[in-house]
Amino acid sequence: MLAAQTVTFSAFSEPQAEAFAKVRQDAKSGAYTVFRITFPNGERRIFRGQPSLPGESVQLSALATSGFSVTVKRDVVYLPTT
Numbered sequence: 001m002l003a004a005q006t007v008t009f010s011a012f013s014e015p016q017a018e019a020f021a022k023v024r025q026d027a028k029s030g031a032y033t034v035f036r037i038t039f040p041n042g043e044r045r046i047f048r049g050q051p052s053l054p055g056e057s058v059q060l061s062a063l064a065t066s067g068f069s070v071t072v073k074r075d076v077v078y079l080p081t082t
Contacts, residue, residue, distance in 0.1 A: 005076065007035070007047065010067035020054055023068055027053045032073060042081030047072050 014020060026033045030050065037045040049070040058064045 005072040006069050007045075007049070007072060007076070008067065008069045010065055012063050012065055014066070020066065023051045023054055027051045027068070033070070035070060044079040045076050046079065047074075047076040049073050 023033070025031075027050075032048050032050055034046070034048050047070070049072040051070045052068045054066050054068040056064055056066050
């Protein structure tokens with residue numbers, strides 16, 4: 001069997017953002033979440049998976065960043081530009 005596919009998100013830290021609150025809630029409850037990523041050229045990725053708890057990285061004289069990973073259930077759907 002193939003190993004589970006994972007998708008990793010990282011961004012500047014916004015711990016109070018609504019999206020991060022939803023990810024934290026789903027990670028704590030073990031729920032599956034649907035994610036959609038849209039790239040600048042219009043390509044999209046859609047997948048369902050179980051997120052990890054978001055973590056933060058803070059370095060001296062730098063902006064804080066946040067990140068979490070998603071263990072994908074089934075496959076990532078690759079959609080072309082519209």
